[in-house]
Amino acid sequence: MTRSFQRRLVLHLGVAVVGLGLLAAAAQFVLAWRELRESQDDMLRQVAALALRHPGHEMSAPGRGGLDDHDSRIHLAMLPIDPAPAWLGSAMTPGLRTLDTRAGRMRVLVQRQGPYTAVVAQATDARDELAWNGALRALLPSLLLVPLLIGLIGRGVRREFEPVVRAARRLEALETVPEPSLELRDMPAEIQPFVDAIEGLLGRTRELMRQQQRFVADAAHELRSPLTALALQARNLRHAKSLDEARLRLMPLEQGIERARKLSEQLLDLARIESADAPRESVDLVALGRELLAMHFPVAEQSGIDLGMEAGDVPSVLSSARLLRTILGNAIDNALKYTPAGGEVTLRIVALGDGARCEIIDSGPGVEPSERAEAFKPFHRLAGQEIGGTGLGLAIAREAARRIGAQISLHDRADRRKGLVVRVDLPGVRAIGVNES
């Protein structure tokens, strides 16, 4: 069962009310009982006094008196006019006492005045019944109050929780994250921080959804371009008039297929950065760099680009090798794409504080400072470029960097030559058990 705050609140208050109510009722009962007892004794005294004032009055006549009434069962004997009751025995000393007699337990008052002795007796069970009934009657109001109080508490608590329940229903009925804020009003002050937190979360979710939608729209748009190209290229091939022309037209078709493949692969890459887990491991950056250079060397050689590496004494870092490969690989890919033949691309790795700095330095056209923030957006391509990239490389690198807590940024070359520096700063968490020596 869920821990219902409302139910527990009602339960706690209810137990307290019932407990206190019963306690008060018990006290009331005892007090009322005593009071009634005393007034019963007073009544015996009054009867005795009355009888002694008028001895011989018919009230005192045995078997006739209204006193012998059925409910209170008070017996009066006026000695010596009346015979002493057989159960009285020798207990003739004046006073009030309780006697066990053959006729049952009795409360007996013996009082003398002159020659007369008044014996007033009342069966205790009758007294008890009367006292009991009286005490119970006194108890009744407080006993009735308990359920009433519980009802009132339940209603009050429910009423206080109503805005919360209403808000919950509204949230439940929502199909999507709504545009403006939820405007959850009249919330209890204790819950307001929670409500604010939910609003904040919804806001962030909304923004994330907007980004996702924009990305999906962009992705669909980007997928359409290579498909358009493929359809056109296939048609051109069909219209070729000679085998040589067909061969000539097959080439762009193959390039188109390669482009579509690359795009779908990069879209998958981007999805994988988020979904797949990236365990932290000790990564030897220099070894990773060498591996990446070897991978890209054929392309560099083909394009006539001098691809090389500058690495100092760099400690291993605790990071994800897979994501680092994604970040640096995409950056090198880009650098090779934008660097003209005869240019150079350098992967530079240096220690930086506790962490490391990787830079991919090219001799391409560079990126204007005003365009640098835009360059990381998915599908962004630099204006005036002949290069048909997917526009996803840097976006992928940035996502991967975010996942491992690295900073990626674009800079001018330190030596003021034309080109671009992609800088990746890795946070200072060094691999355990690996040191600089």
Next chain:
Amino acid sequence: MRALLIEDDPMIAAAIEVALRDAAYAVDLVRDGETADRVLRDGQHQIVLLDIGLPGRDGLSVLQRLRERGDRVPVLLITARDAAADRVRGLDLGADDYVVKPFDMDELLARMRAVVRRQSGQAAAELGNGDVRLDPATREARRGDLRVVLTAREFALLHALLLRPGTILTRAQLEDRLYGWNEEVESSAVDFLIHGVRRKLGADVIKNVRGAGWMVDKAR
């Protein structure tokens, strides 16, 4: 007929260029709005294919500038954005028609023909002057009982002349309509094509006006 293709995606641009050449168009290609703006001022082209999503200057603003200059060259929008608002705006700015990526090339060619036809004030699909008829969709020419299919260049030449029957076109004007920027034009190329058309349809189908150029008879 000479077309200007304004498209930033190099792969799509190259493919369209090939298809247009196949369809007997001379094609020039530019990749960005600024260059397009500059080239369009020269007025060398008889039809413009304009991609809306361009780097630098947006395609719609290129179109706006063009129409503000009073240029009435037919413009077909190519757009990958299926946002209807863009197309509406493009048409309102003076575009003659549009296609949405991914489009069918045959449809694009048909729309280009239709746009050119509408601009020259002709309702029928065929061009003609009462003497010779030309079907742009099939490149078939008819003259009397004669029916021949012309080569791409021959078609382009006859098409250029038939668009304005009774008007003399100079060698330079014909070359302009038949060849793109990066095509090498031999000095005798136009003569060679005219010879080809005359051989197929009869010598008097194209008249030579000495020292001026060539023409087809005004419609009868």
